[in-house]
Each structure stands twice: as C-alpha cells, then as structure tokens.
Amino acid sequence: MPDKKSSSPLDRFLGLFSDIRPGEAGNVLLMFSNIFLILTAYYVLKVVRESLTIGGVQLFGLGGDEIKAYLPAVMAVLLLGVVPLYGAVASAVSRIRLINGTTLLVIGSLVCFWLWGRATGVGTAIGLSFYVYIGIVNVFLIAQFWSFANDIYTESEGKRLFAVIAIGQSIGAVLGPTIAGQGASDIFVLLLVSAGIFGVCLLLYNVINARVGRQLSEQVGGEAGAEAAEKPLEKGGGFQLVLSTRYLLLIACMVLVSNLVNTTGEYILSNAAKTHAEETVPSLPADAEAGLAANAQAAVQEGRAATLEEGEATARDEALRSARSKVIGKFYGDFFFWVNLVGVLTQMFLVSRIFKYLGIRAALFALPVIAFGGYAAIGLIGGLTVLRIAKTAENSTDYSLQNTVKQALFLPTSREAKYKAKAAIDTFFVRFGDAASAGLIWVGLHQLGFEARSFAFVNVGLVAIWLLLNVGIAREHKKLVPDDRGEAP
Numbered sequence: 187m188p189d190k191k192s193s194s195p196l197d198r199f200l201g202l203f204s205d206i207r208p209g210e211a212g213n214v215l216l217m218f219s220n221i222f223l224i225l226t227a228y229y230v231l232k233v234v235r236e237s238l239t240i241g242g243v244q245l246f247g248l249g250g251d252e253i254k255a256y257l258p259a260v261m262a263v264l265l266l267g268v269v270p271l272y273g274a275v276a277s278a279v280s281r282i283r284l285i286n287g288t289t290l291l292v293i294g295s296l297v298c299f300w301l302w303g304r305a306t307g308v309g310t311a312i313g314l315s316f317y318v319y320i321g322i323v324n325v326f327l328i329a330q331f332w333s334f335a336n337d338i339y340t341e342s343e344g345k346r347l348f349a350v351i352a353i354g355q356s357i358g359a360v361l362g363p364t365i366a367g368q369g370a371s372d373i374f375v376l377l378l379v380s381a382g383i384f385g386v387c388l389l390l391y392n393v394i395n396a397r398v399g400r401q402l403s404e405q406v407g408g409e410a411g412a413e414a415a416e417k418p419l420e421k422g423g424g425f426q427l428v429l430s431t432r433y434l435l436l437i438a439c440m441v442l443v444s445n446l447v448n449t450t451g452e453y454i455l456s457n458a459a460k461t462h463a464e465e466t467v468p469s470l471p472a473d474a475e476a477g478l479a480a481n482a483q484a485a486v487q488e489g490r491a492a493t494l495e496e497g498e499a500t501a502r503d504e505a506l507r508s509a510r511s512k513v514i515g516k517f518y519g520d521f522f523f524w525v526n527l528v529g530v531l532t533q534m535f536l537v538s539r540i541f542k543y544l545g546i547r548a549a550l551f552a553l554p555v556i557a558f559g560g561y562a563a564i565g566l567i568g569g570l571t572v573l574r575i576a577k578t579a580e581n582s583t584d585y586s587l588q589n590t591v592k593q594a595l596f597l598p599t600s601r602e603a604k605y606k607a608k609a610a611i612d613t614f615f616v617r618f619g620d621a622a623s624a625g626l627i628w629v630g631l632h633q634l635g636f637e638a639r640s641f642a643f644v645n646v647g648l649v650a651i652w653l654l655l656n657v658g659i660a661r662e663h664k665k666l667v668p669d670d671r672g673e674a675p
Contacts, residue, residue, distance in 0.1 A: 204350040204538040213338075213397060214347055220390040221331055222354035222361075227383040228324050229362020229522060231296075234373045235320050236456075237515040238313040256628065257314065258449065258620025261321045265614040268322065273423045273606045281337065281605070282395045285330060289388045292323055296381040303374035321617065328355075329612035332593045334391070336604040338398045341597040341667070345546075349538035352590045356530035359585055360523060373515070424610030427603055433662040434607050437595055438615045440655040445619030446626070447557055447648050448584065450641050453627050455577050457638040458570055459517045463510040521574065528582035537590050545670040546594050547660040553588040554656065556580055558649045565642035595659070598666040 196211040206214065276284050299319070302312055339347060365379065428434045540549050560576030596604050626644065630636035663670065 200350055203353060203534055205346045206350070207346075210343075210347065213394060213401075214351060216390055216394045216397070217335060217351045218354035220354070220387055220394070221328075221351060222358040223383050223387050223390070224327055224331060225355045225358030226362045226365065227358075227380040227387075228327070229359050229526070230365050230376050230380050230383075231320055231324070232362070233515055233519055233522070234376050235317055236459075236518045237373050237511050239317045256624040257317050258321060258617045259624050260318050261617040262614060262621045264318070264322060265617055268326075269425065269610050269614050270423050272326070272609055276605050276609075281334065282392060285334065285391050285395075286388060288326065288330060289384055289391070292327065293381045293384050293388075295319065295323075296377045296384075300374055300377040300381075303377065321620075322613065325613045325616050326609065329609050332596075332612075333605045333608050334394075335593065336596050336599075336608070337601060338394070339597075344594060344597040345541060345670075346538075348590050348594055349533070349541060352537070352586070352593070353530065353533045355589065356526060356533040356586055359526035360530055362522070362526075364519075364523065424606035424608075425614075427607040428610055428615075431603070431607070433659070433666070434599070434603060434611070436655055436658045436662060437592075438611045440652065440659060441592070441611055442615045442619040442622070443648060443652045443655060444553070444584075444588075445616050446622045447561075447645050447652065448580070449620045449623035450626060450645055450648075451557075451561065451577060451580065453623070454564065454638045454641055455521075455573060458573055459514050460510075462517055462570070463513040466513045467506070467509045469506075521578070525578050525581040526585065528578060529586040532582060533586040533590070537587050540587065541590075541594075546591055546667075547663055547670055549587055549591045550656045550660060551653065553580070553583045554649050554652045556583050557652075558646060561642040561645040561649070565639055565646065568639050595663065598663075 194208070194211060196215065198206075200206045200211050200214060272288075275287070279287070299312070299316055306312060335348065335351065336344065365376075428438050537549075540552075557580050560580050563572055564576050596608055599607070627641070630641060630644070634640075
C-alpha cells in the first residue's frame with residue numbers, strides 16, 4: 187500500500203477508488219480527463235447518429251431501425267483495409283505522431299459532416315454515411331486510448347490504475363447524452379461540439395506523452411528509456427498477431443460473440459424505440475401542418491417531387507420523420523443517461539474491489555451471466571419496462587466492469603499486440619460481430635418470420651458460447667499471470 191504520509195491530497199482522494207502510489211496521481215488524472223472527454227464526445231455523436239439513422243433513413247422500403255443492423259457489414263469490409271493501414275503507419279511513426287494524426291483526421295471529418303448537414307439536412311445519404319463513419323471512428327479512438335494506457339503502464343500498475351482511469355470513461359458516457367439533450371433542437375451543431383472536445387484530447391495526449399517521457403528519462407538516468415517507448419513498432423500486421431497467438435485469438439472470438447449478442451439486443455431496443463415514437467407521434471403535429479404547403483412547394487422546386495400533390499406527400503413524410511426523430515433522440519438520451527449512471531457507480535465503487543477480491547479472470551464472467559438472465563427475461567416476459575431494465579443492466583456492466591477487464595487482458599502482452607492486435611480486435615472483430623448480427627437479423631426477419639422478442643432467445647444460446655470462450659481465455663491468462671488479483675483500497 188502507498189505511504190499515506192508522503193502522498194499528496196490528490197493521491198489520497200483518488201485512493202478512495204483504487205490504490206494510488208505517491209506521484210502517480212498527476213498522470214492518472216490526465217488520463218482520466220482524456221478518456222472522459224473522448225467518451226463525452228462519442229456519446230454526443232451517438233445521439234446524433236441515432237437521430238439521423240432511425241429518424242431520417244428510408245431505403246428499399248426499410249426503416250432506419252432495420253437498416254442500421256446491416257451497416258456493420260459495410261464497416262467490417264472497410265476495416266479489412268483500414269486495420270492494415272493503421273498497422274503500417276504505427277510501424278513507421280512514433281506513438282504520439284500516430285495519435286496526433288488520427289485525432290486530427292477525426293476533427294476534420296466532423297467539420298465536413300457539419301457542412302454536409304447544413305446543406306442537406308436530415309436524409310438517407312448523410313444518415314447512412316454518418317452511421318458507418320462513427321461505427322469505425324469510435325472503436326478506433328477508444329482502442330487507441332487504451333493501447334496508449336497499456337503502453338505507458340506496467341502490468342502491475344495497470345491492475346491498480348485502470349479501474350480509476352476508466353471512471354472517466356463512465357462519467358463521460360453520462361455527460362455526453364446530457365449535452366446532446368441540450369442541443370437536440372439542432373443536432374448538426376453537436377458535430378462541432380464534439381470536434382472541439384477532440385481538440386482538447388489532442389492537447390492532453392501530448393502533455394501526458396511528454397510527462398511520461400521525462401519520468402522515464404529520470405528513472406534510467408538518460409534519454410534511453412523515453413526513446414525506446416517512442417520507437418515505432420516492429421513490422422507485422424494486427425491480423426497476423428491475432429491469428430498466430432491462441433490467447434489473442436480467444437479474446438478476438440470473445441469480442442466477436444459478445445458484440446453479436448449486444449448488437450442483436452440493440453436491434454430489439456431500436457425496434458422498441460421506433461414503436462414508441464410511432465405511438466407518441468401517430469400523425470403530423472398541428473404546428474407542422476401549418477407549414478406543409480410551403481414545404482410541398484419547396485419540394486417541387488428542388489426536384490424532390492414532380493407535382494404539388496407529390497410534394498405535399500413528400501413534405502408530410504419528411505415532417506413526420508423529423509418529429510419522430512426528436513422523440514427517438516429523447517428516448518435514447520434518457521436511456522443512455524441511466525445506463526451510464528449505473529455504469530459510473532459500478533466503475534467507481536465496485537470494479538477495483540472485484541479485481542482485488544475476485545481477480546480479472548473471475549470478472550470475465552460477470553457480463554455474460556447478466557446478459558443470459560436479461561435476454562431470458564425479455565424472451566419470456568417481454569414489455570418495454572423489462573427490456574429497458576435488462577439492457578440497462580447489460581450495457582452498464584459492459585461499459586464499466588467488462589470494459590476494464592478487456593483492457594487489462596492486454597497488460598501482459600507485447601507492445602505490438604497492445605497497438606496492432608488490439609486495434610484489429612477492437613475494430614474489425616467488433617464490427618464483424620455486428621455484421622454477423624445483421625445476417626442473423628435478416629434471416630430471422632425475412633426467412634423465419636421472427637418478432638423482435640424472438641431474437642432474445644437466440645441471444646441466450648449465444649451467451650452460452652461466450653461463457654465457453656471465457657473459460658479458454660481464463661486458462662491462457664493464468665499461464666501469463668498466475669496471480670491476477672490486483673491491489674485495491
């Protein structure tokens with residue numbers, strides 16, 4: 187345990203949540219702040235994403251709630267090219283240049299989406315494009331942060347400190363929907379808000395990297411330690427590392443199956459959100475009816491309709507979708523708030539203690555057990571209340587305990603695994619699981635005639651596979667780390 191007499195007030199305060207040694211609090215607070223801001227920005231964008239997709243997309247006669255289930259297949263295909271490119275860049279530049287470049291690219295692209303939204307408004311093209319974009323960017327940004335964390339902390343330090351750093355992730359996930367709710371009347375402005383937040387993250391990365399470099403130099407009495415940490419990674423791709431290492435492959439399969447389960451569950455939830463919006467706004471509101479004639483004329487003038495009658499139908503459909511989009515945005519804003527409030531409380535007061543008394547390997551099994559019970563209840567009982575409780579429990583555990591466990595699993599691996607293999611697992615295998623869910627949903631809806639609740643029973647079976655994979659991961663992890671119980675307060 188740390189010597190409390192030599193600890194700063196900040197050390198002692200953070201020690202309420204985990205074991206903070208003297209001198210560690212500064213970097214921990216900076217890392218905490220960085221992941222807090224990343225998740226705040228992401229959840230602002232997530233609400234924008236749901237509003238644009240569920241409320242604004244119509245394609246081939248399908249609504250946004252079903253179409254978004256199929257988009258991860260597009261992401262997975264794109265990631266087959268993006269992941270090797272990321273690995274090649276990581277082998278050519280230092281870690282801070284890698285992080286700076288990717289963050290600046292994200293900021294610039296958000297500005298482009300803002301310009302697009304200002305020009306066209308809510309519609310199918312921007313809704314589909316933004317959903318795919320966020321689906322790739324968000325997993326990369328979060329994976330890159332935790333790769334950086336795994337790189338600057340040792341295995342023993344990570345066990346102690348990841349739990350408190352991840353509190354920032356949970357709090358950011360609570361604040362993001364709140365910010366989005368305040369700006370829901372103009373969802374495109376939220377893109378610029380997120381871009382500004384990522385700009386602050388860029389500054390924090392550089393401050394942390396400089397501090398770590400100075401500390402390494404002091405420890406080894408020169409620049410050798412800092413220069414070694416800044417060296418580009420060895421050659422070789424992330425996919426190659428995953429496929430050649432049993433431990434990494436099992437983690438990849440676990441991530442794939444867990445995302446298959448979660449994404450299928452998200453379809454059940456989005457279907458319920460759509461039904462809720464249709465029941466809340468069954469017809470066009472009176473205030474929207476007043477401007478229908480002008481909007482119909484505009485539709486004809488802009489070439490979106492051939493006649494005034496068609497223009498009125500188009501305007502009516504657009505106004506109805508816009509009204510329902512706002513209801514959906516509020517539904518998800520409330521849902522994300524409660525999910526992440528429970529998540530942050532779990533992260534603050536339970537995760538480090540679970541690591542101490544049970545260990546990382548035992549903690550692996552918490553989420554699948556919760557998911558098994560939740561989907562069994564959804565399938566057997568049903569109803570919006572049961573669905574919200576089950577998904578709140580599942581998602582809050584996923585974003586707190588399960589997230590910290592997944593990051594800690596990479597602590598005993600090589601630098602190449604922490605950046606390249608982790609990037610492959612946290613992007614391609616995540617989205618491949620989502621794509622598998624899309625195939626499952628399509629077969630269930632269009633070939634087997636499933637209702638939304640029927641997919642809950644499918645998830646129960648998938649969770650059983652998930653549990654078996656976790657048994658394999660635990661065995662491999664024990665070979666690397668015989669005693670995985672980290673210290674806690």
